[in-house]
Amino acid sequence: MLVRTDANGHSGAMGEFDRRAFLAWLGSGVFGSGVFGATVLSGGRTAAAGLTGVTVLTHATVIDGTGAPPRPDTTVVLSGDRILAVGRPPETPAMAGVRVLDLTGRFVIPGLWDLHAHESTLERTFPPMHLVHGVTGIREMQGFPATHEVRSRIESGALDGPRMVIASNIIDGPNSRVPGSTRVTTPAEARAAVRQARLERADFVKVYSFFEREGYLAVAEEAKRQGIPFAGHNPSLFSVQEVADRGQHSIEHMYGLHLATSSRMPELYRQIAAMSGDPADPGWWGARVPFLEREAVATYSPRCARELAGRMLARGTWHVPTLAVESTFSRPPAQLPDDPRLRELMERYLPRPVREQWLAIARAWPPWSPERAAQERAYFEAKLELVGDLAAAGANLGTGTDSGYAFVFPGIALHDELELLVRAGLSPLRALQAATMDAARCAWQEPGAGTVTAGGRADLVVLDADPLADIRNSRRIHAVVAGGRYLGPPERRRIFAAIEQAAGEG
Numbered sequence: 053m054l055v056r057t058d059a060n061g062h063s064g065a066m067g068e069f070d071r072r073a074f075l076a077w078l079g080s081g082v083f084g085s086g087v088f089g090a091t092v093l094s095g096g097r098t099a100a101a102g103l104t105g106v107t108v109l110t111h112a113t114v115i116d117g118t119g120a121p122p123r124p125d126t127t128v129v130l131s132g133d134r135i136l137a138v139g140r141p142p143e144t145p146a147m148a149g150v151r152v153l154d155l156t157g158r159f160v161i162p163g164l165w166d167l168h169a170h171e172s173t174l175e176r177t178f179p180p181m182h183l184v185h186g187v188t189g190i191r192e193m194q195g196f197p198a199t200h201e202v203r204s205r206i207e208s209g210a211l212d213g214p215r216m217v218i219a220s221n222i223i224d225g226p227n228s229r230v231p232g233s234t235r236v237t238t239p240a241e242a243r244a245a246v247r248q249a250r251l252e253r254a255d256f257v258k259v260y261s262f263f264e265r266e267g268y269l270a271v272a273e274e275a276k277r278q279g280i281p282f283a284g285h286n287p288s289l290f291s292v293q294e295v296a297d298r299g300q301h302s303i304e305h306m307y308g309l310h311l312a313t314s315s316r317m318p319e320l321y322r323q324i325a326a327m328s329g330d331p332a333d334p335g336w337w338g339a340r341v342p343f344l345e346r347e348a349v350a351t352y353s354p355r356c357a358r359e360l361a362g363r364m365l366a367r368g369t370w371h372v373p374t375l376a377v378e379s380t381f382s383r384p385p386a387q388l389p390d391d392p393r394l395r396e397l398m399e400r401y402l403p404r405p406v407r408e409q410w411l412a413i414a415r416a417w418p419p420w421s422p423e424r425a426a427q428e429r430a431y432f433e434a435k436l437e438l439v440g441d442l443a444a445a446g447a448n449l450g451t452g453t454d455s456g457y458a459f460v461f462p463g464i465a466l467h468d469e470l471e472l473l474v475r476a477g478l479s480p481l482r483a484l485q486a487a488t489m490d491a492a493r494c495a496w497q498e499p500g501a502g503t504v505t506a507g508g509r510a511d512l513v514v515l516d517a518d519p520l521a522d523i524r525n526s527r528r529i530h531a532v533v534a535g536g537r538y539l540g541p542p543e544r545r546r547i548f549a550a551i552e553q554a555a556g557e558g
Contacts, residue, residue, distance in 0.1 A: 077141040078129065106131045107538055108144050109512075112155035115520065116504040117162040117488035119481060122520065128160060130510045133535040137506050153538070158530055159518055161484060162502050163188025163214075163511030165491030166466050167372045168304055168452025172216065173198045176554035177403060178455075178462045179206060179213025184547045185463025186513035186526070188534050189502075191217045191452070191495055193284070193304070195254055212547055214534070215511070217256070217495045220249030222284070224260035225267055227331045227338060233260065239270035246274040246282075255496070257282035259300070261307060262338050264329075265289055272298040281496070283370075288341040291321055296363055302370040302494060304452065306378060306435050307345070309371075313356040313438060314348040346427065349434045354441055361445035370448040370494045373439045375472035376465040377454035382432035384425055385417035388459050397461055401551055403558020410458040440477030443486075450494040451487040467527045470519075480523040510536035 107130040114126040116138070127144065129136040144152055169190040171178050179202060182190055192199055195218040203218060205211040222233040223245045236242040249257050257275050259268065259282055268287050275282040276299060283301040286292050286308035293312060295303065303309070311320050324344065327337035364371065380388070388394055389411050398407045420428070443449050451473070453465035466487065473483040492502030500508035512533035517525035532539045539547070 071147055073142040074144055077139070078137055106136070106150045107536070108150060108152045109155050109160060109514070110144055110152060112158050112160045112514070113518070114138060114504050115159060115161045115481070115484060117485055118503050118505070119485050119489075122159075122518075126160075128504060128512070130533065130536050130538075133510050135504065135506055135508045135510050138504055151538075153540075155514060157516075159515040159525075160504060161513050161515065161519065161526075162488035162492075162504055163509075163513055163532070163534065164466050164487045164526075165189040165191075165451060165495060165502065166214075166453050166455055166462070166469075167191045167302070167450045167491050167494055168193055168374050168454050169462065170194060170454065170456030171462075172202050172213075172456075174403075174406065174456075175202050175205065175211055175213070177401065177406070177551060179211060180547050180551055181401060181462040181464070182214045182455075182466075183212050183463070183532060183534055184529075184539070184544050184551070185466065186529050186532050187214055187463050187466050188511040188513075188532065189215045189217070189492065189495060189497070191219065193219050193258055194222050195219045195252070195258075196221065197252070200253060212550075218254060219256055219258035219283070220245075220252065220254035222258050222260050223249070223271060225263040225287075227336075228260060228262045229338075230260060236263075236267045236271075239266050242267040242270035243274040246271055246278055246280065250278050250280050254280070256280060256301065257284075259284040259287065261285045261288050263287040263289065269298070272300070275299070288337055289324065291317065292360060293363055296367040296369040299367070300369060302372050302450070303364075304372050305374050305454075306438070309360075309438055310345050310348040310352060310434065311341075312360055313353055314351040315353040315356060316348070316351045317356070320344060320348060346431050349431060352434065352438065357438060357441040358445040361442045361447035364442075364447050368448070370450055371439075371442060372450050372452035372494070373435070374452050374454045374469075375435070375439065375476070376468040377457055377460045378432060378435055379468070379472055380459050382428045384420040385414045386419060388414045394459050397464065399555075401461065401555050403555050405558060413458040436472070436476040439473070443473075443476070443478050443482065448490065448494070449486045450491040451483075467524075470523050470526050474523045480520045483523060484519060484526075 109128040111125055114123045127141055128138050164187045166187050169192055172192045199218050203216040206213040222230050224230060224233045224235055226235050226237040228235050234245045236245055246257055257280055259271060271282060281301040284304055286295050286303050291312050292303060292308045311317060314320055324337055324341060327340055328335040330336055331338060451466060451469050453469050454460050455462040455465045470483050470487060474480055489502040510533055513529060514531040515525060516528040516530045519525045
């Protein structure tokens with residue numbers, strides 16, 4: 053007797069099905085890579101002899117990540133780490149080597165990307181937290197030799213985690229405030245730092261906020277010469293417009309964006325150029341620019357935002373706004389340890405040393421006055437408006453969270469980011485595209501990555517409810533497919549249990 057398995061692993065009796073019709077559908081051009089025979093068939097057998105190692109997801113509603121409307125009652129066929137076909141075949145037969153999962157009432161979306169993640173070397177905690185929450189790809193924004201070791205363990209199957217794109221160590225100016233960053237004081241040192249990043253197998257160079265002009269320009273020139281992208285913060289001495297012109301691949305967070313979209317931008321940058329270059333001086337530009345950015349909100353110009361979006365699009369520059377961390381720290385940091393949700397997540401998932409580190413960061417902030425708290429709330433709302441305006445004008449936008457920084461939880465924060473993008477004015481469909489196809493493009497992935505399309509990577513999330521009806525439904529995860537490996541409810545429970553065990557042992 054033939055059997056069919058549902059998404060929960062339950063089996064039931066089946067009648068005879070037309071295997072030949074299904075195989076004809078599979079090979080009819082639905083799978084567009086042109087390598088059907090090499091990918092699907094095993095040991096030189098013909099299609100009539102059967103398939104090997106194939107998973108078929110049936111009767112799902114597919115939201116493919118391209119921005120196209122959802123496709124109800126759709127079948128997705130997986131083999132190895134690839135999607136073989138997406139469409140509506142004849143009834144799927146039971147064949148040797150084929151696993152059929154009935155996803156009636158469920159929704160399939162591409163695996164999600166977090167383009168701004170940290171602390172992946174906490175391998176028992178952060179990589180599996182990404183994966184179990186549907187984040188199948190990340191950009192790790194500060195790379196070390198240990199980070200590359202984690203990636204190798206994930207790729208070998210020894211560790212649960214997302215696929216990884218890894219930055220260099222942070223490169224910054226001589227007055228950097230980042231512990232452990234590579235500080236460059238001369239153009240020669242800047243060029244050497246880029247060459248070192250390439251030797252260390254970084255996928256891209258990470259730049260930061262406190263560059264002097266000559267050092268940043270040397271990084272941009274050397275990165276182009278070495279054929280390695282560079283991305284990161286918008287350095288405080290540069291406008292976003294100039295950074296885009298210099299070839300920076302992505303602008304992380306919201307630094308510089310309100311200056312760049314102010315009707316008074318030229319005047320504001322003249323003020324910055326006149327500020328002290330001495331970090332010991334209260335008027336040092338590195339300390340003053342963040343407050344000048346808040347003042348620039350009063351002269352925000354939607355027209356300037358549209359012009360900036362066009363310029364970034366023309367230069368291929370991406371924006372990764374990291375609204376999750378911006379939202380977290382738009383309220384008094386001293387209040388964060390008392391937030392019931394954050395405390396519960398810390399105690400459940402984080403080893404004690406990480407919990408203590410995050411609490412110490414919150415306590416190190418000076419108290420906020422009521423006026424400061426009101427200013428920061430208003431500033432965050434202005435950030436939402438700006439992100440929405442840039443997106444509406446067609447700017448390249450990808451999702452990142454700053455996960456791994458205090459109180460920004462890997463995996464969980466990506467769903468916060470989606471909600472915040474919708475608050476900013478994006479439709480749920482556009483927000484999902486930013487987290488899937490567009491994020492994969494930003495992360496230099498192959499064509500088709502971040503989509504549910506034939507020939508693409510088999511990185512998927514199966515949801516129990518429609519994310520287009522309510523973006524919060526992105527959290528209602530039934531299963532995750534990572535590199536073709538189906539992690540259903542039992543597998544996800546196992547991963548959650550291992551994360552909690554690591555937290556208890558820490």
